[in-house]
Amino acid sequence: MDKELAIVEQSNRGVIGRFGNRMVERGRQLKGQACVLDARVRSVLEQPDEGAATAEYAVVLVAATGFAAVLVALLKSGAIKTLLEALVKKALKVV
Structure with a gap:
């Protein structure tokens, strides 16, 4: 007591x-x-949760898709295209 x-x-x-x-x-x-x-x-x-929940997974996928779209737009631009072509030609000359 x-x-x-x-x-x-x-x-x-x-x-x-x-x-x-x-x-x-x-x-x-x-x-x-x-x-x-x-x-x-x-x-x-x-024991913290491992992995992303469904909603978090969806947000990550949308963000990754947006980032990929930005990269594709950059790679299609004229300046980047010529830069990549020059890089490939230089690499082929070395081989």
Whole structure:
């Protein structure tokens, strides 16, 4: 038996005794809730989710597609085309 509970039970007369009993009971409830919260936090931190969820996967695919479209547009431009042609010709001369 807790010291606090013993003191409150001995003085279980009047408003102060009832208030003390309620405070002790509320303290026990809070302690239990804190234990549950601690267990939840530990379980989340211990085993994080691996991979992307479906929505996250979709967002990644859309972003990758947009990036690919930008690259294709750049590669089709005249300046990049001539630069790549010059690079290939230079590489073929070495071989």
